[in-house]
Amino acid sequence: MGIFTLAISAIFINNFVLTRFLGLCPYIGVSKKLDSAIGMGMAVIFVMTMASTITWLIQNYILNPFDLVYLQTIAFILTIATLVQFVEMVIQKMAPALYKALGVFLPLITTNCAVLGVSIININEQLSFVESILHGVFAGIGFTIVLIIMAGLRENLEKAPVPDSMKGLPISFVLAGLMAMAFLGFAGFQI
Amino acid sequence: MSNNEKKLKQVGQNNQDLYSVTVSPHMSEYRSVKSVMWNVVFALLPALIVGIYLFGMRALLLTVYGVIAAVLCEALIQKLRKQPITVNDGSAVITGMLVAFNFHAAAPWWIPVLGSIFAIAIGKHVFGGLGHNPMNPALLGRVFLVASFPTYTAAGWIPTLRNSISGITSNMDIPAVTDLVSSATPLAVIKSLRDPSFVNNINEAFPNASQILMDEAASLPTIQNLFWGNIGGCIGEVSAAALLLGALWLAWKRIIEWRIPTFFILTVFVLTFIFGGIDGLFSASILLPFFHIFAGGLMLGALYMATDMVTSPLTKKGRIVFGIGCGFMTVVIRFVGGYPEGVTFAILLMNLIVPLIDKHTRPKPFGFVPDK
Amino acid sequence: MGFMTFPGGIHPDDNKRYSKDAKIELYPQPDKVVIPLNQHIGAPAKTIVKVGETVKTGQVIAEAGGFVSIPMHSSITGKVSKIGRFPHPSGSMQMAVEITKTDADNWVDLVDDDYQTLTPDEMKERIRSAGVCGMGGAGFPTAVKLSPPKGKDIDTIIINGVECEPYLTADHRLMLEKSEDILNGLKIFMKIAGAKQAYIGIEANKPDAIDKMKNLVKSETNIGVVALKLKYPQGAEKQLIYACTKRRVPNKGGLPLEIGVIVQNVGTALAAYEAVRYKKPLIDRVVTISGKIVQHPKNLQVRIGTQFSDLLECCGDTTAEISKIISGGPMMGFAISTLMAPVTKTSSGLILLGKKESRTYEEQTCIRCCxxxxxxxxxxxxxxxxxxxxxxxxxxxxxxxxxxxxxxxxxxxxxxxxxxxxxxxxxxxxxxxxxxx
Amino acid sequence: MSYYIRLGLILFLIAAVASAVLAFINGLTEPIIIENQIQLEIQARQVVLPQADTFEYVEDELPYYRGLDEDGNIVGYTFMAVGSGYSGDIDTMVGLTDEMIVSNIQVIQQTETPGLGANCTRPEFTEQYQDLDAEQVKIERDGGKVETITGATITARAVSNSISEAMIQMKKQLEAAPKINIEPDIEEAA
Amino acid sequence: MSLIKEMTKGFFKENPVFVMALGLCPALAVSSSIENAIGMGGAATFVLLCSNILISLLKNLIPSKIRIPCYIVVIASFVTIVDMTMNAYLFELHKNLGIFIPLIVVNCVILGRAEAFAGRNNVVKSIFDGIGMGIGFTLALVAVAFFRELLGAGQLLGVNVMPANYQPILIAILAPGAFLTLGLLLGLMNLLKKPEAD
Structure with missing residues (x-):
């Protein structure tokens, strides 16, 4: 699979949020303001890339050789949780400015199913090491793009007379649905 | 004492609110949202008339269904929400017309009806009604139908009645869809013609495949026919000429602005010219871009849907970005996407990023000095 | 050369046809004047007269209330009958001095100096004590405007003869009838500010004024008449400066003097000239009374403080019921509820609108038409x-x-x-x- | 420090117990899972090539199974054709008779649009392929004999082309390796 | 009595999906048919119940510093058990639910209950809480799936229930339909909760 194909596929065609239904909690929760959406997006890209890398190594050098595939879920989730902790600590020490921007979002990512999702999909689709890493990057970018779009739209919705019963969560889902409709345009891309 | 003097004396006493006090300015163009909307309806009429001429009264019937459904739906929602009912502002009528325009005349009656209801209820009123919908309702209605009932909407196109004027009055029955799907739309033919893997496969397997393709290419309507609308297709999008006529009216009335349609169409033209050929860049015939512009919904989309005020950017620069983006996405979807028609999705996708475009193309105030 | 202009703007019907050919008429002393203490930008003036006191025409009745302020003068000869709150053309009630006419017009002593020999500071002092402020609308004290802070050099004076507000023709008439005085006023400004060049900006719909001023400045090397495109708001300070000099006044509260420009209104130039030459205080101004429903639209030279009702009286009956009264132009002026409001130093016009022209509509939703x-x-x-x-x-x-x-x-x-x-x-x-x- | 060691130990203990439990359950379920998968493939093979009694795996560029009847005669072949459909790969199990004619097909795995492309699993669509040869396995638009699914030309074309290509490949493979095993024991004797 | 309340609160008042907005991903991903919804709901309920029991039992043994990793291990183990069991005995369903079975691990409902309830209450209460939340989760999934399957396929539990000439609104079972259905359902719930118009 070429990088381009992988990118288009992960970002648009099989967008994690709009077609794979992964990472919805942060998608709905952190899309109220554009600034925080960008911060969250960056944090997710970062963690997804790291997670893709490490979980692939674990799968192929620990679980597969020792016939421990049934421990996949435990291993991956623990790895991701540790990774997030570790990343948080490292960023805090090394790049306080970055930590300030991403800090609040990092703990949220542990329970972001997009991260575990990308790891499992990498294994299920038998991607190579490099492909796995790229998939992590692009899936994170895809997540970020829809998150930012959503935040832009929701900032405007704050100033619209949305019916009371639809305010908040419901309208966000309807909006996500309409976004997914627009993203249907990417379905069936032959690249 | 003159009449006036008496009046003035009266004023002098205490009659403070004799004259109405409003904030400035005290002059206005006396336009209204209503007049803007009805002008758009008016501008869509030529396309409708061509549609009726080509496809018979059924085209009118479907349009009327769409409009009635849209208007009733809007009125019902506003009544339920205990809001003033504003269906006479014409915006629901436009939505209804545009939804119907996007389908061929053989579609069953419930197609424009469901499309309009979805467009008005989900596309517009969940967000608070006119002026607040982030995406073009009519296009959402179209995607809803295309995704939900592909067999009725994406099946193909129906031939025109151009050879029998008398057909105009007699074509009221619902024809079976399959009877009418006589050939692929021009866009579908173009699509298969420029799919290299497809062409190669075919040539390998069947020596006479090129001949088949040539026949299909020959069946492409000539550009004149595409321009005047003498082709099969959807009710409102067949005649580029009629659509242009209406758009010129709107431009003259300053209701639509030239930037979006111009950059939209120009981008499609340039990109299809460069990438349209199957033998690499610039290998396409100069005619191909014209096919791309006049066939399908591009004219309708560029002139009436991309220019929808509510869902297009605020600033001039933003409108240029928006137009180019629409054109780019249209070509991408037409060339590599699953649908032969990319206009709908292109506009919807660009609608999504309008807030971001607005944010980044905000004009600098006159005499702008950057913050220190 | 085409007409100069600025980006943006609109083209409303200028409606000047009603009054542009009406020569300036002198409106005599009214029976009563109401002189608001706040006719300008800055601190209100402080009264120095008491109720019952008699005053001459041009006598100071209130002193400047601060650096950015101007003194007020009585515009008629009479007795102070009341000091209190009166309707103000901005629509609110404000402190004012009411003077009732008792005598024939009896002026304070005026002079006729060879004003050319005065120093810039002396000239400025005369402008200050005559109570001159910008007469185009904002009412910034002219003497203050002519004193830029140290380090800011003024190189250009622009006389604003655009009068882009529809209906108004007062400045237009002034340029036709008092052109030389205006030019002299401009020269005074240039001398005070030390400016090397000057422009007189006039909108294209006043070709006669353009011709007249052009003829007048033919011999001047450093004064130009700029014909400006007919577009609203051509007369707005920043837009006028841009059209004449292509300089942009910085935003976020920037002032024209930061880019070396001072803009003065036609009427202000005239008032400054009269103040410097005759020591004449600013007690009268030209006001356009116009509107479709006004029988005889006029340009009247009236005393400050004259009530609008008096002015309307001399313009004949209205042809239809008045529905809205605007003090100033229809674009930026104030709609006022009563004709009892007085003419102030910044009142450029009194526009009467009938029912049809003043229709108001419900506010609808924004459809983002841009x-x-x-x-x-x-x-x-x-x-x-x-x-x-x-x-x-x-x-x-x-x-x-x-x-x-x-x-x-x-x-x-x-x-x-x-x-x-x-x-x-x-x-x-x-x-x-x-x-x- | 000992506190942290204690924490680590507790966590390790829990993880160890969990692993042990999982290992135990894995031991119970794994054979069933593998058996399920094998059964599924066998069933599919039998559906597409009902004439055959047993199947025999052959490793080649395109791996395939030989279908043998009760007497051990080759009656046909089964193989997987993989085509790129509308939204992902479509895996089709194809049964081929000895005469290089499609006996039957079954779509094993697809992610096409429900109600549209996903209709390619329906018998109305798959039965069309029966008794077609490699040239005929094309959709009508491309000169073959397969009617497309309404609204899902891409899916139909993907399935058809993948089968057609795989059939051509099979032909090559079989021509390269001459038909053997007609009478396995005779061969041995010779 | 209070135990019953502990259970029923999860059905509506504190419904994990509709009220607390937890576990949204599976609510959208596997709600295209009621069968899948029930399968997913069952799997999640099982994990929820078991982890609630175990965690409330172990809560005194686990130091609070490492409680989250411990909870995760416990939950992940049960998830894996469900995964393997379903794969062995409910092969078709397992295939349909796909990666959303392992993803139960990060379903916020379960970790949320472990943290907010089971880690603080006794076993009996936790059992009822687990069952209640599980049923609430399942109910929400089924509610979404009900509309999606009915509109999008004209079926309920795989049985045709609509008139023969009914044209399924396919978009309901596609991705956009999932979002729209959930959004409109949430809106409807709000509308019912506070009856004042709007």
Whole structure:
């Protein structure tokens, strides 16, 4: 699979949020303001890339050789949780400015199913090491793009007379649905 | 004492609110949202008339269904929400017309009806009604139908009645869809013609495949026919000429602005010219871009849907970005996407990023000095 | 050469046909004048007369209330009959001195100096004590405007003869009838400010005034007459400066003097000339009384403090019921509820509108048609500011440029949804000023 | 420090117990899972090539199974054709008779649009392929004999082309390796 | 009595999906048919119940510093058990639910209950809480799936229930339909909760 194909596929065609239904909690929760959406997006890209890398190594050098595939879920989730902790600590020490921007979002990512999702999909689709890493990057970018779009739209919705019963969560889902409709345009891309 | 003097004396006493006090300015163009909307309806009429001429009264019937459904739906929602009912502002009528325009005349009656209801209820009123919908309702209605009932909407196109004027009055029955799907739309033919893997496969397997393709290419309507609308297709999008006529009216009335349609169409033209050929860049015939512009919904989309005020950017620069983006996405979807028609999705996708475009193309105030 | 102009703007019907050929008529001393203490930008003047005191025409009745302020003078000969709150043309009730006529017009002593020999400071002092302020609308004390802070060099004076507000023709008539005095006033400004060049900006719909002024400055090397495109708000200070010099006044509260320019109104130039040469205080001005329903639209030279009702009387009956009275021009003027308000130093006109012209509409939803964005001469996003203000997003309003608004009214003029954009923006502007304090 | 060691130990203990439990359950379920998968493939093979009694795996560029009847005669072949459909790969199990004619097909795995492309699993669609040769396995638009699914030309074309290509490949493979095993024991004797 | 309340609160008042907005991903991903919804709901309920029991039992043994990793291990183990069991005995369903079975691990409902309830209450209460939340989760999934399957396929539990000439609104079972259905359902719930118009 070429990088381009992988990118288009992960970002648009099989967008994690709009077609794979992964990472919805942060998608709905952190899309109220554009600034925080960008911060969250960056944090997710970062963690997804790291997670893709490490979980692939674990799968192929620990679980597969020792016939421990049934421990996949435990291993991956623990790895991701540790990774997030570790990343948080490292960023805090090394790049306080970055930590300030991403800090609040990092703990949220542990329970972001997009991260575990990308790891499992990498294994299920038998991607190579490099492909796995790229998939992590692009899936994170895809997540970020829809998150930012959503935040832009929701900032405007704050100033619209949305019916009371639809305010908040419901309208966000309807909006996500309409976004997914627009993203249907990417379905069936032959690249 | 003159009449006036008496009046003035009266004023002098205490009659403070004799004259109405409003904030400035005290002059206005006396336009209204209503007049803007009805002008758009008016501008869509030529396309409708061509549609009726080509496809018979059924085209009118479907349009009327769409409009009635849209208007009733809007009125019902506003009544339920205990809001003033504003269906006479014409915006629901436009939505209804545009939804119907996007389908061929053989579609069953419930197609424009469901499309309009979805467009008005989900596309517009969940967000608070006119002026607040982030995406073009009519296009959402179209995607809803295309995704939900592909067999009725994406099946193909129906031939025109151009050879029998008398057909105009007699074509009221619902024809079976399959009877009418006589050939692929021009866009579908173009699509298969420029799919290299497809062409190669075919040539390998069947020596006479090129001949088949040539026949299909020959069946492409000539550009004149595409321009005047003498082709099969959807009710409102067949005649580029009629659509242009209406758009010129709107431009003259300053209701639509030239930037979006111009950059939209120009981008499609340039990109299809460069990438349209199957033998690499610039290998396409100069005619191909014209096919791309006049066939399908591009004219309708560029002139009436991309220019929808509510869902297009605020600033001039933003409108240029928006137009180019629409054109780019249209070509991408037409060339590599699953649908032969990319206009709908292109506009919807660009609608999504309008807030971001607005944010980044905000004009600098006159005499702008950057913050220190 | 084409006409100079600025980006944005609108083309309303200028409606000047009613009064542009009416020669300036002198309106005699009225029976009663009401002289508000606040006719200008800055601190209100402080009264120095008491009720019952008799005053001559031109006598000081109130002193400047601070550095940015002007003194007020009695505009008739009579007795101070009341000091209290009176209707003000801005629509509110404000402190004013009421003087009732007792005698024939009896002026304070005037002079006729060879004013050319005066030093700039002496000239400035005469302008200051004559109570001259900008007569175009804002009313900034002229003497203050002519004293730029140290380090700011003024190289250009622009005389604003644009009069872009529809209906108004007072400045137009002045340029035709008092052209030489205006030119002299301009020269006084140049001398005081030390400016090397000057422009007189006149809109294209006043070809006779353009010709007249052009003839007059033929021999001057450093004074030019700039013919400007017919477009509103051509006469707004920043737009006028840009059209004449291509210089942009910095936003966020920047002043023209920062780019070396001072703009003065035609009437101001005349008043300054008269103040410097004759020591004549500013007690009268030319006011346009116009409107479709006014039987005899006129340009009247009236005493400051004359009530609008008096002026209307001399213009004959109205042909239809009055529905709205505007003090100033229809784009930026104030609608007032009563004709009892007086003429002030900044009153350029009195416009009467009938029912038909003053129709008001319900505010509808913004359909984002962007007409307001396209016409805004300041490049702002009026519709966005209005929505932000409505939803109290002050940061958003600030970002969209609420504080840069010049309230020209172009946006509201073109808005098909009849949104009171100026009102919303004004609320935002005030709130932002308050927050920044 | 000992506190942290204690924490680590507790966590390790829990993880160890969990692993042990999982290992135990894995031991119970794994054979069933593998058996399920094998059964599924066998069933599919039998559906597409009902004439055959047993199947025999052959490793080649395109791996395939030989279908043998009760007497051990080759009656046909089964193989997987993989085509790129509308939204992902479509895996089709194809049964081929000895005469290189499709006996039957079954779509094993697809992610096409429900109600549209996903209709390619329906018998109305798959039965069309019966008794077609490699040239005929094309959709009508491309000169073959397969009617497309309404609204899902891409899916139909993907399935058809993948089968057609795989059939051509099979032909090559079989021509390269001459038909053997007609009478396995005779061969041995010779 | 209070135990019953502990259970029923999860059905509506504190419904994990509709009220607390937890576990949204599976609510959208596997709600295209009621069968899948029930399968997913069952799997999640099982994990929820078991982890609630175990965690409330172990809560005194686990130091609070490492409680989250411990909870995760416990939950992940049960998830894996469900995964393997379903794969062995409910092969078709397992295939349909796909990666959303392992993803139960990060379903916020379960970790949320472990943290907010089971880690603080006794076993009996935790059992009822687990069952209640599980049923609530399942109910929400089924509610979404009900509309999606009915509109999008004209079926309920795989049985045709609509008139023969009914044209399924396919978009309901596609991705956009999932979002729209959930959004409109949430809106409807709000509308019912506070009856004042709007």
């Amino acid at each position: 007409r307001c964005v396209d016409v805004c001469p300041m490049n702002l996003l009026p519709s966005k500011i209005a929505i932000d203000v409505k939803y109290e997003d002050w940061d958003g309003a600030d970002e969209a440029g609420a504080s840069d608004c010049i309230k020209c009214g172009c946006c509201a003029y073109v808005c098909p949804a009849q949104i009171r954009l100026i009102q919303w923006i004004d609320i935002g502007k005030n709130k932002l000023t308050e927050m920044k304090k």
